[in-house]
Amino acid sequence: MATNRIKKGDQVVVIAGKDKGRQGEVLRVLGDKVVVSNVNLVKRHTKPNPQANQPGGVIEREAPIHISNVMLFDPATGKGARIGTKVLEDGRRIRVFRSSGEAVDA
Numbered sequence: 001m002a003t004n005r006i007k008k009g010d011q012v013v014v015i016a017g018k019d020k021g022r023q024g025e026v027l028r029v030l031g032d033k034v035v036v037s038n039v040n041l042v043k044r045h046t047k048p049n050p051q052a053n054q055p056g057g058v059i060e061r062e063a064p065i066h067i068s069n070v071m072l073f074d075p076a077t078g079k080g081a082r083i084g085t086k087v088l089e090d091g092r093r094i095r096v097f098r099s100s101g102e103a104v105d106a
Helices: none
Strands: 011-014 023-030 033-036 041-046 057-062 070-074 079-081 083-087 093-097
Touching: 011 033, 011 079
Parallel strands: none
Antiparallel strands: 011 023, 011 070, 023 033, 041 057, 070 079, 083 093
């Protein structure tokens, strides 16, 4: 598997599925899936757990989405953008937007 172009904390836009067009922040990266805030919400019926001080009931939470269904959000264009890498003179590797060449972590 290639290195992930999407990391925790990135702003992404969903490009396929029931939440197409919605955007949010990546909360977790789980291999080839990502959990995005307020995207792909599912209702989960949970039993109460007094040891963890967790009440029971129906809880709405984010489910993982495949990483191929999200795209990094480019604030300059206001749309999703493809990502490439660039090696700097000092040997560091940074992520850049392919359309503009600007660094992602500016």
